[in-house]
Amino acid sequence: MTLVEEFPGVRVRAPGKINVFLEVGARQEDGYHELATAFQAVSLFEDVVASLSDGFSLAVTGSVDTTGVPEDDTNLALRAARLLATEAGYGGGAHIDIRKDVPVAGGMGGGSADAAATLVACDALWGTGLSTRELHSLAARLGADVPFALTGGTAVGTGRGDALNPALARGRFEWVLVPGASGLSTPKVYRELDRMREEHAEHISPVSDTPTVSADVLHALRAGDPRMLAEVLHNDLQAAALRLRPDLGEVLDFGVREGALAGIVSGSGPTLAFLVESRQDGYGLQQRLARAGYEAIHAHGPVHGARIV
Structure with missing residues (x-):
């Protein structure tokens, strides 16, 4: 049914x-x-x-x-x-x-x-x-x-x-997603980011009040090139998420060693997103992650938004 x-x-x-x-x-x-x-x-x-x-x-x-x-x-x-x-x-x-x-x-x-x-x-x-x-x-x-x-x-x-x-994105991007065993609170991750910025204020550039998306990211999306996109994946919340959940860093390292072009914490985490070059590479990485004991899901994007089915 x-x-x-x-x-x-x-x-x-x-x-x-x-x-x-x-x-x-x-x-x-x-x-x-x-x-x-x-x-x-x-x-x-x-x-x-x-x-x-x-x-x-x-x-x-x-x-x-x-x-x-x-x-x-x-x-x-x-x-x-x-x-x-x-x-x-x-x-x-x-x-x-x-x-x-x-x-x-x-x-x-x-x-x-x-x-x-x-x-x-x-x-x-x-x-x-x-x-x-x-x-x-x-x-x-x-x-x-x-x-x-x-x-x-x-x-x-x-x-x-x-x-x-x-934003224009040509073609289809292949991802392998590894959900975390337990969730991460978004407010908690933001608080940790603020704490880290205060701790290291003397050693980092002042944080902008008006952030912008890198032009390199938009170019990679327009080109439909996963290798270009892999070079510019970025998440300011990643360091805070990894401090709260150091185990996620081990999974990121494993995924890249096993063939991902790059890996990133998705949003505030703990889901990890690995970008791969092809659908076949995605299935292969999914299997290797599963054999290592990680839940792994193969997905692609971009897809449509909310619609009646």
């Missing part, structure tokens, strides 16, 4: 993401940081089915461990449904069924994909007819990664990551 047969309603699929480049600006007075990032949506998806209900409720299953995923009003998808109902003046509710294939708390935006898919599903279910711009405005209010989960593809994000501009 398929998900849509089991839960009749509107089914929407939204992708997880990798940050192929992430530069983090200085900490602002409100505690947040300006970002400059290049997102790529990859072929790990979240499936959301919204069905009519008098109130709002949520159920979560998946191929990944969903133990830590809340099913109350703290869940971003449920917040998305309530926000849309409020903004559209809709008086009813929805039951949201989520099937997760994106690692939980893995730095790949799975919760944001759930929220984006819920916005699209409930908009269709209720016939609220919001424009793309209006949906993006609501998405930005829910979280920095939610707007990108709506659009998918490849994009540059600035501000807090939610001001998006499409």
Whole structure:
């Protein structure tokens, strides 16, 4: 039985993401940081089915461990449904069924994909007819990664990551992903980055308030050249994530030794993303990582954003 047969309603699929480049600006007075990032949506998806209900409720299953995923009003998808109902003046509710294939708390935006898919599903279910711009405005209010989960593809994000501009990416990039055995708290990783910058302030250049995405990254994406992209993968959060989880560094070293062009911590981690040259190389690396005892997933990008299926 398929998900849509089991839960009749509107089914929407939204992708997880990798940050192929992430530069983090200085900490602002409100505690947040300006970002400059290049997102790529990859072929790990979240499936959301919204069905009519008098109130709002949520159920979560998946191929990944969903133990830590809340099913109350703290869940971003449920917040998305309530926000849309409020903004559209809709008086009813929805039951949201989520099937997760994106690692939980893995730095790949799975919760944001759930929220984006819920916005699209409930908009269709209720016939609220919001424009793309209006949906993006609501998405930005829910979280920095939610707007990108709506659009998918490849994009540059600035501000807090939610001001998006499409980026041209030719061809198909092959990735092997290694989820962490346990999640990493995004706020904790940012706090660790701030701590490290304070510790080493005398030895590093001042951190910019307005970070930018390297032109070399955009050129590599436009060229569709994985070797060029491997040379410029960058994540300012990686050092902080590795300090909190030193074991991740051992996996990064292993993946590169076993044939990856490069490896990077995805977002705030702990998922690791290895870039390879071809689909065949991806399957080979996946097998070698598995033989060494690591869970490994072969994926590709870019893929589409949230859409009804």
